[in-house]
Amino acid sequence: MRLVVAECTVTYEGRLTARLERARRLLMVKADGCVAIHADGGAYKPLNWMNAPNTLVETDEGWRVSNQKGEVLLIEIHDVDSDTNVELGVDPGLQKDGVESHLQELLAEQPGALETGLQLIRREYPTDIGPVDLLCRDADGTTVAVEIKRRGEIDGVEQLTRYLEFLNAQPDLAPVRGVLAAQLIKPQAKVLAGTREIGCVELDYDRLRGLERPQQKLF
């Protein structure tokens, strides 16, 4: 990783046009080739950047970074304060837990946690307009489409509504009802779901994890 502290003026032309007036900033070039221009604030996001893959051309005046899509980042460098290289090596990477995919795994194993008697037909059930998180059959034999979110909001209800329209157009599945499952469902989403006769289930993530490994509960 190369770190340069310099007085610079920057222009970006691409998906929009943007300009940074002259100031002292940190330029970061990572091993993958991406370039980021950081100021001393504004959270972790750089003021301006160019992702890899790109081409960096260095001249006396500064850097010209461009890519195949026609985007150009011009960094005019007036004065260099420092220019250092840091060897970091390959990173083992971030391990995450608690995201939607894990919720989906847990519920695929335990559909009964959503509703007594619910049984899984298929996870990621494919349709022409995208995959349905879980397709299930309830105790009465009715098909149920389940949409899983970390937070249940209006767009989740919209998404499930599109799936239900599509699934109900298939005579072998119809009638299909919908259930929105999330750790937290916002009031607006509950209201919208109610007007469309979509069920709402709020989940306890830690409890689901416990259900997944019941033997752990015995000790």
Add this chain to the structure above:
Amino acid sequence: MRLVVAECTVTYEGRLTARLERARRLLMVKADGCVAIHADGGAYKPLNWMNAPNTLVETDEGWRVSNQKGEVLLIEIHDVDSDTNVELGVDPGLQKDGVESHLQELLAEQPGALETGLQLIRREYPTDIGPVDLLCRDADGTTVAVEIKRRGEIDGVEQLTRYLEFLNAQPDLAPVRGVLAAQLIKPQAKVLAGTREIGCVELDYDRLRGLERPQQKLF
């Protein structure tokens, strides 16, 4: 801005649980207090971070960064390679052009560019479910709700559909029809718009800018 290169092991507990195994990384602390942990790849995004405002406590073992929401970033520091401070000062900031707000300004001034005879009633017309970009009246006196996007996709059609449902429930406005305006409208969005009788208009941004300042065209 403080830049530390160090061998570290990191855990984050908050909106999710995440862990970074031991490796050499760049730790960045900006003047606003935000902390970012960068590897030598993965675009400009850090592997892990904590935004301001937060509290950083430094001990012999490493850093403990926490905030009021109960999120905690623990950085165990095994070995410090370098630890430097860089003075950058306040940044004049990024100036942008070409985004949706500018399209909205241009169309608010030139509703006729969308459709002959169209007149603006109000920009950012407020409803209980969010503001309608442009509310207009057409040559026949019918109310028209306009949703403006840089790129017209399915979610833009959904958003406009919600507004139309809401507006058509108001007797003083109904009937209201919808128009989706964007620089580029994707085929799927056009199809969905068609099934809901929503109009689609593709815009030429440069031409709109020209219309805004017609005197520039004379020279």
Add this chain to the structure above:
DNA sequence: GTGTATATCTCGGGG
């Protein structure tokens, strides 16, 4: 590659 959905999204505006 396109299409679809997610994200510790981030960021800003308005009530």
Add this chain to the structure above:
DNA sequence: CCCCGAGGTATACAC
């Protein structure tokens, strides 16, 4: 403060 919508969103994943 939350809610809502935009983003050069970026990123992953399926088709």
